[in-house]
Amino acid sequence: RHDTKDVYYVIDNYLELNDIQNARKYIRQMIDIADDHIIFVNTQNNTVNAIINSKLTIAKSFGIDATCLSINEFTGIDDIDLCRLLSNMLENAITATANIKLNAKQINLKIISESEKYTFLIKNSIDQSVLKENPKLHTTKTKFDSHGYGIKIIRDIAKKYNGHCDFYEESNMFCCLVVLIPNK
Template sequence: MERFISIVVCQLIILYVYKLTLGIFKKENKNDLSSREWILILSVLFISVVIAGFLTLTSTQNVPSNTRLVIVICIAGIVLINIVTVYLVIDLSKKNSVIKENEMLRMQQVYQSNYIENAKAQYEIIRKMRHDIKNNYIVIGSLIKSGNIDKATKYINDNIHNFTLFANVINTNNDVVNAVINYKSSIAQELEIEVSIITVLDFDGISDIDLCSLISNLFDNAIEACKKMNSNKHIDFSIKKDESVYYFSMKNTIGHSVLEGNPELNTTKKDKIIHGFGTKIINDIAKKYNGAFDYYEENGYFICSIILKNK
């Protein structure tokens, strides 16, 4: 009994050291294990205790001293395996964190490139409008002077889409938000996805990097889902603010339930190492700002809801 209690205490000490070590890494934003991973770790420790317990009971029977020595060595080996497992999991977690950080840096570079391309596109639209607006005014003025009011009205209606195209561009006080939303919206429109956007103007207390990652991932997931549909492709994105709290909501139409077959939203792409961070990044950002992240399905829509608290 004393030996069995010693084994249990030893395993609990290993678990405590493991949790303490992970806590240190977590404060440095280097580690964060899910509930499933904790269950697996506890299962390994529990199975080890059970095996060691059976070996201890066996050693109390009438067995040769040499056999008892082997049993003691086996128990020591089990404890050693657990210790090695602890360090192995920590090492793998750190490497996964490095992969995640590298992927986020790559995404930021892509978004910065998108920002530049979007800025160029907006400049080109403005340049064309300035080039054409004088001629349009001349034509409209001539039609009005000659009394052709109907033709002038028709001319305006035929060319109003040129102004509408520019008017629909999001223009907040944050250049990063403008660039990301405008770029992702243009991609969605090219894929014949209807996009509806409502947003606040200011984003005080939230870093540009986090805004870029959050909004980009939300749009990427929504666009990817809509691409699988043949019709009724719609994205509804909104950002609202209530005092010091920001509410992000992304809704996209779905043809069938996503959560029934994939409740944890694991990536379905082949390269899971590169493409499996979207939901994880969103959840990390929500935690960083003492907020919350939730997703659910309602009335034919998949909905992501994020709350961020202004620090």
């Protein structure tokens, strides 16, 4: 949603200035980016495929090395919850990683299923401790009224599925771990 709104704002600005040439140029650039859409995962769930593939393609456009390892089926988890969970986990990781000063930036997503529970683990590069500076993970964006809901959404979905979420750091990576235990 953020990406789409930003694109529309840019195009609207060019059109308001009657700068048709740059508006067309910008639209062509956005089409080229869309054509560069990378397939990171191909599960049996189209929602999961769409979110992961689009978000990790965006990560690549920021120069972030992105990888994904995922199970194939997501039985017992609502598609809306999968969309909200993955969107927020990936958006947070991309935003944080894009803003650091490292040359080698990476995001790794791993989704596994065992013993009737699903584990979602996303790791992203950090150049300094996030938890030391911001242990409660409050938003660092200036518009508090429209930002800062991602962590709450992730926690709420974990709770809804009788699971938990944890945030920790290891080997210069920030980690978000979410475990879901769907009702059968």
